[in-house]
Amino acid sequence: MCLGIPARLVELPVGESAIAVVDLGGARRAVNVALVADEGLVEGDFLLIHVGFAIAKMESDEAARTIADLEALGGPYRDELEAMNRGSSR
Numbered sequence: 001m002c003l004g005i006p007a008r009l010v011e012l013p014v015g016e017s018a019i020a021v022v023d024l025g026g027a028r029r030a031v032n033v034a035l036v037a038d039e040g041l042v043e044g045d046f047l048l049i050h051v052g053f054a055i056a057k058m059e060s061d062e063a064a065r066t067i068a069d070l071e072a073l074g075g076p077y078r079d080e081l082e083a084m085n086r087g088s089s090r
Contacts (some may be wrong), residue, residue, distance in 0.1 A: 005070065006063035007031070009043055020054070022047060025067075027084035028048040 010028065011021035018034035033041060033054045041047075045067070046063035047054040058066075070077045 004048040004055060006046050006058055006066050008063075009041060009045045009047055010043060012043060013037075016035075020048060022054075024049065024084065025081040027081060029084070058090045 007022035007024040007029070008065050009020055010023050013020050013033060017037055018032050018037060019030050020033045022031050023030055029049075029052075030050055031047070031054055033047070036047060036054045039057045041057070046058040046060055048056040048058050054065060
């Protein structure tokens with residue numbers, strides 16, 4: 001099963017690049033935003049991230065509900081976030 005996970009946009013792409021930086025539960029990750037670039041992205045927006053790509057822009061209340069549902073999973077979700085933080089390059 002594959003999940004899309006909400007992340008907050010913290011750094012917009014520079015120049016012709018489609019690579020932005022998002023905060024995903026404390027881990028900063030570079031993601032490709034080409035699929036949502038025409039949605040008027042601004043820092044602070046929430047994006048639905050799947051395998052390194054932003055696939056949708058989300059309303060903040062929808063993102064908060066989804067994050068709460070993921071956090072309710074407990075250990076497996078926290079373990080994944082911790083693993084991402086250990087491997088974070090930004």
